[in-house]
Amino acid sequence: MSRSPAQGESRRKPFLTDIRTLRERARQHLATGVVTATYGGDVEQAIEILQSVLATEIVCVLRYTMHAVAASGISSEGIKTEFAQHAKEEQQHMMAVAERINQLGGKPNFNPEGLATRSASQYAEGENLVDMIRENLVAERIAVDHYRELIRFFGDDDPATRVMLEGILCVEEEHTNDMQDLLKAHQGKPQLS
Numbered sequence: 001m002s003r004s005p006a007q008g009e010s011r012r013k014p015f016l017t018d019i020r021t022l023r024e025r026a027r028q029h030l031a032t033g034v035v036t037a038t039y040g041g042d043v044e045q046a047i048e049i050l051q052s053v054l055a056t057e058i059v060c061v062l063r064y065t066m067h068a069v070a071a072s073g074i075s076s077e078g079i080k081t082e083f084a085q086h087a088k089e090e091q092q093h094m095m096a097v098a099e100r101i102n103q104l105g106g107k108p109n110f111n112p113e114g115l116a117t118r119s120a121s122q123y124a125e126g127e128n129l130v131d132m133i134r135e136n137l138v139a140e141r142i143a144v145d146h147y148r149e150l151i152r153f154f155g156d157d158d159p160a161t162r163v164m165l166e167g168i169l170c171v172e173e174e175h176t177n178d179m180q181d182l183l184k185a186h187q188g189k190p191q192l193s
C-alpha cells in the first residue's frame with residue numbers, strides 16, 4: 001500500500017518560520033534596515049556600545065599613523081612599515097564598525113570632539129621608538145580585553161555584530177604579538193629618537 005502524501009507531509013519537521021510569515025515581516029520592516037522583529041538585543045544599547053568601539057578604532061588609526069610618520073632612527077624602517085600596516089588595518093576596523101552602526105539604524109559618530117573620552121584606548125605619542133611600541137602594546141591589550149568582553153555581551157542576541165567583532169579580535173591579537181616581538185627586539189637598545 002502506498003503512503004498518502006498527507007501522511008508524508010505530517011512527518012516533515014516544520015521550518016522555523018514559514019516563508020510567508022518571513023516575507024510579510026520583511027515587507028513590514030523594509031524601512032528599518034537590518035533590524036527586524038527578530039533582533040534579540042537592545043538596538044539602542046548596541047549602537048551606543050559600537051560608538052565607543054568606533055572611537056577606539058579611530059584613536060588607533062591616529063596613533064599608528066602618527067607613529068608611522070614620527071618613528072625615526074637607525075633601526076626604525078621596519079618598525080615604520082609595521083606601524084603603517086597596523087594603521088591600515090585599524091582603518092578597516094573603523095569602517096566595519098561604522099557600517100554596522102549604520103545598518104543598525106544609527107549614525108556613526110566621527111565627531112573629533114570628545115573622541116578621546118569615548119575611546120577605550122588612549123592616544124599616546126611616546127617619547128622615542130621603544131616608548132611608541134610600548135604605548136601600542138598597551139592599547140592593543142586594552143582592545144583585546146574590550147573585544148573579548150563585547151563578544152560575550154553580544155552572544156546570540158546579535159550574531160552579525162559578534163562575528164564582526166570576532167574578526168577584529170583576531171587582528172588585534174596579531175597586533176599584540178607584533179608589538180610584543182618588536183618590544184623584545186628593541187628593549188634595552190640605546191634610545192632611538
Ligand SMILES: [Fe+2]
Pocket residue numbers: 057060089090093143168172
Ligand atoms: Fe582595531
Ligand SMILES: [Fe+2]
Pocket residue numbers: 060086090140143171172175
Ligand atoms: Fe590593533
